Amino acid sequence: MHKYAWIVPYLNENKWRLFLGILFAIIEAGLGIVLLSIERTIIDDIIVSGNTKIIPEVFSIFISLALLYFVFMFLSPYQNFINQFSIFKRLNQDLMRKVQSKTIIDIQQERTAKLANIVGSDILGVSSTIADYIPNSLRTITRVVVLVTMFTYYTPLLALVAIMVSVIYYILAARFSSRIQSSAREVQEKRAQLLVEIQESIASTREVLVYDRIDWEQRKLDKAYNKYYRQVMLEGRIVNQQFAAGDMLRWLPTVFLFVYGGIILIYSSITIGTFIILYQFTYQLMFSLQELYNAAMKVFGKLAHIDRVGRLMGQQPARSLEFTIEEPIKSIRFHDVYLMYPEAANYALKGLSFHIPMGKSIAIVGKSGCGKSSIAKLLIRFTPPTSGNITINNYPIEQVSNESLTSKCAVVLQDPYIFKESVKNNVLLGNEVSEGYLSQVLDDACVNDFISTFPDGYDTVVSERGSTLSGGQKQRIALSRALLRNPELLILDEATSALDLQTELKVLNKLHEVRKGKTTIYITHNLRTIKEMDHIIVLDEGKVVGEGTHDQLINTNSCYRDLIGHTLQVSNTK
Known part of the structure; x- marks a missing residue:
């Protein structure tokens, strides 16, 4: 993990803003689960038992928490957005300084469009990973932990099924991670090559027209585009495979709940309200596991951006600047x-x-x-x-x-x-x-x-x-x-x-x-x-x-x- 050590200063610099983003995300997840829990009281104590006296109290709490939930549902992505572009700006500044510290010869050996792609697209991928995917993943992990705990309280057998599904998700993530990371890296390379060809095609328009080489230039662009297209399609097939494999798992606990939960509901082991919120919890858990799984796949894809930026950020300056000359140049x-x-x-x-x-x-x-x-x-x-x-x-x-x-x-x-x-x-x-x-x-x-x-x-x-x-x-x-x-x-x-x-x-x-x-x-x-x-x-x-x-x-x-x-x-x- 030492190759990602260059990211640490950006985490330290933005640690309080990132902390706020994570805190807002976790509070949002917790409030969502609490709201689901209140539904059991509404169903069992008010609708089924007819206890109307608690309606004002329950609904005032429900509405207050719902409003608070919507506030944090707004604050969480908003704070992540601020964090993302704060990191993006600083990365952009540091990366440009890094480029400008290189010798002109080194810069001339690089393709301009490739450097522009790193400065533009890749650092956006890095900043979104740090400021968006990480807080949202922590929110989802919090939701999964709380839901599994709730399942353990209501029905340990369903909690066991949820843990088994989580393990399968982990196995699938491990299986697809290297393929997605490798494919995403190739897509970024082919995209950079295509942008290089486009930039040079535009810059050389005068020579292309003067020497009547339009067809030749178009063949170059087509070749670069076809390479990019083939790699994107390959990445798409891998992504579809991992999505299909993960999506099927979402329904296993739901089917199990309808069978097992239906039996214990019939024999009055649980109330109708408990059955409904267990269904809601199951849906939320499967949604969260799927979301976490997809986020992991996206992060593995984003590692291609991180690696490309890291290679440039990790390069040593071309010179060690120590002396300041105050006096006039004498020799x-x-x-x-x-x-x-x-x-x-x-x-x-x-x-x-x-x-x-x-x-x-x-x-x-x-x-x-x-x-x-x-x-x-x-x-x-x-x-x-x-x-x-x-x-x-x-x-x-x-x-x-x-x-x-x-x-x-x-x-x-x-x-x-x-x-x-x-x-x-x-x-x-x-x-x-x-x-x-x-x-x-x-x-x-x-x-x-x-x-x-x-x-x-x-x-x-x-x-x-x-x-x-x-x-x-x-x-x-x-x-x-x-x-x-x-x-x-x-x-x-x-x-x-x-x-x-x-x-x-x-x-x-x-x-x-x-x-x-x-x-x-x-x-x-x-x-x-x-x-x-x-x-x-x-x-x-x-x-x-x-x-x-x-x-x-x-x-x-x-x-x-x-x-x-x-x-x-x-x-x-x-």
Whole structure:
């Protein structure tokens, strides 16, 4: 049971609310049985014996208890509902933090729709199991115990039959539990795979239409759907088998009561009122046993949700955050850093050892695939190094708190994510600044060059992922996000690659002006824009093969000369 230990903190955190839910459920069960017991008095003492004097007293008690019963019948599920969504909310928050603590590489290896299914569907299954099934099962168990005790008082033989039926229910539950749990797990996996295909089908609509691959995409969806359908039908057959086996048991004690109870009623061993409430008790007991049996089967099915959430919750954080950097960044150093991506055959970076000069503009250049973007990913901790280490102010970067790192560093990627929000909100991302400062930042990123063409200016709502924006417009909005924070370290990973040369030079000139005295790292293929950089780092096949200014490198570094020469040749060809 240790694999479910991660649930304990949620039980402790909500223990009083859960206690209320359980208490209300038990009180509801007890009141229901008491109401049934009062019926014997009504039948035997009032209807049969004609004792009308006790009518006011009996009926006032009955009505009062009935009203109280209905109050708790409302309070019990209402409290369970509150508990369920309290746990759901906390699980959602913790699970998102767990996902966000993973490296970007780890996240990219997961399917987005699969993670969304865990965050959405699976944690709802976990929260309903804790907050709904557990209290209701305890209520049902209480009802069963009380009813069996009542049977023992009135007729021990019927109590024995009830216990035998309970044992058979237990045997059936043990028989079906593993099959239902296994089948439910497969259903969840196939459902997640189907959601992945649906999500990717929607996301790739443009490519599917452009390449006329609608039939191909439909075959993929049909294949995923058929797998899901077959597994659901298999689960349905197992559920129907366990339901049929359990439902037949409900009638055995009832038949026994009519035979045995009828005989002892004829020979006046029990009253008509006792016979009727015994029948009611029998019905309630069989209903409760069936309910408990079905609940157990559902919980076994829900274990698939719990296991999937538990696997994610049980994963260790990608890093141990210990250090907070209060002072300005004074040094960033790479110490013999190697990096190999999962499933890659070769190292992307091989023994990098260099330092990044502070307060300067630095360009990192090289051929495609030489490892330039990998350096950016390491600096912003999208992935950890395979070996070696990176330090900021002599602190290992993997142990620097996220708040420290993000408060001092900002990154602009080649293909930034644009939210379905206004341009203004896409830049602010929840921050609050003056209109004047926002306007200045947008001007520095040259967003104001195109914002006037938008119908509502800064308040224009763009489409999801910015599909109605050009690549250059998205990049300039993303650049505004970074400049808004005025970071000590700004990393631009091909952040202007979608701009034409004239616009790119205008943006870079603005950046040189507003970033003067601050550290800015430019990762770029366009070597025509780097001549004025303070420091240039040249990479080749994952290694640093040169450092210096443009003038120094053009005279001393053959790799850099080849890069410059190739760029000029391509430019002249165009």
